Amino acid sequence: MKNRRAYLMLALAVALGLGAVLLASRWLLRQTPSAAGRIVVAAADVNLGQRLGPDMFKLAEWPADALPPGALRDPAKLNGRVLKTSVLRGEPLSEAKLAPAGTLGGLSALIAEGKRAITVRVNDVVGVAGFALPGNFVDIIVHTQAGEGQQRERDISKIVLERILVLAVAQEVSRDDTKPRVVNAVTLEVTPEQAEHLDLARSVGTLSLALRNQVDPKPGVTGGATKGTLLGLHPAASAEPAAVQAPPPAARIQVAAAPAPPRHCIGVINGLRSSQECL
Template sequence: MRANTLIMIVLAGVFGVLAVVLVNIWLAGQRSAMAQTGIVQASTVVVAAIPLKFGDTLSADTLREVAWPAGSIPTGAFKTTKEALAGEGTRQALQTISANEPVLASKITGPGQRATLSAVLGEGMKAVSIRVNDVLGVAGFVFPGDRVDVLLTRTVRGDDGADKSFVDVLLQSMKVLAIDQVADVSKDSPTVVKSVTLEA
């Protein structure tokens, strides 16, 4: 091996080690600067301590507070367990809340309310039930929380005496509140039902 080649290999190794050391020093400096300036201001958010399902009662045992970046707190979140449980009476879950998922005001009832159909209705909305069968109910694949269109199929006799069928879209993107007597949005097994309750 020639001397020039050997010198180049040694220099490449020295410069490689020097580059790694300098990058590590720079990264350590950046970490300490971020920690000192307090760029990430911490707050707290109430999350579910255990998985909650429709109708579960909230308590100090089922909730806990976790650190959360102050600039990204979800809308409707509670900062303390006391705030989440405030008011006269208990609160219940209106939908499935996974463990460590933030508890939002839209996912639970108000103080003293029960997890009933009226608790999931939007402001100024009404619940309307319609009769369905295995075909109209999409073979049981419609669940609470889904959105559906309501269609009217009608037959009109023409001037020539022949019947003509028409389908009109009456309502679009209607929220399904319940199927039969089940309003739990975590339900995921297809069931042929006799009625579907919609928010209108």
């Protein structure tokens, strides 16, 4: 009798335990139906300008309350698209990181709408010792000779373009490498007007790049540097001589006439005529 009661209690405990497990699992399923979502992430490190292939992305579970803005859920729409920014393995893909549909890839995919890419020749000095890397911003300085001989004092160095984005150095567009690379050409992103100015600047003088802070938008408004401003010299005197002023007219001195000495007169009577003679 006692063993039977023990078996019943054990069976009841097992049944209650199974019921508790089932209730807990059903409660958890109700609480987390949307706790995770499936989005497209990079399956490997992909550099900007590359065309995406099926082996470069995959679907991954992602918390629903932490989904990145614009996250993509349909991998079929990504095949053949071109990245305009580098992504790391496991990083979510979004429309903001993709070039417009139909882009063929390469450097042209990185150029913003309304902009142009132009390449300038540099060396280890002009190229900021190789620290002008893709993704950095630079200012363009031109040094031009305004004259010859004595007019060499009019030579000037002037910042002609500011906050210009470096798209590529040599033939590389990767923005992940922070090591300096000394190259002989730098490709810059400019507007059409800036492209004209840059082309004229490199034809009339020598160019230099000035690396600037990426988050500093303040313009560097300057008047340019000349030999006179560099050495603190005074500007040359005007070549036109000053007009010679005529001397003021001499003052006229009026001399008062001396008073005539007093004269003594006498009357003379000659017959019927009379006259007066003065001494």
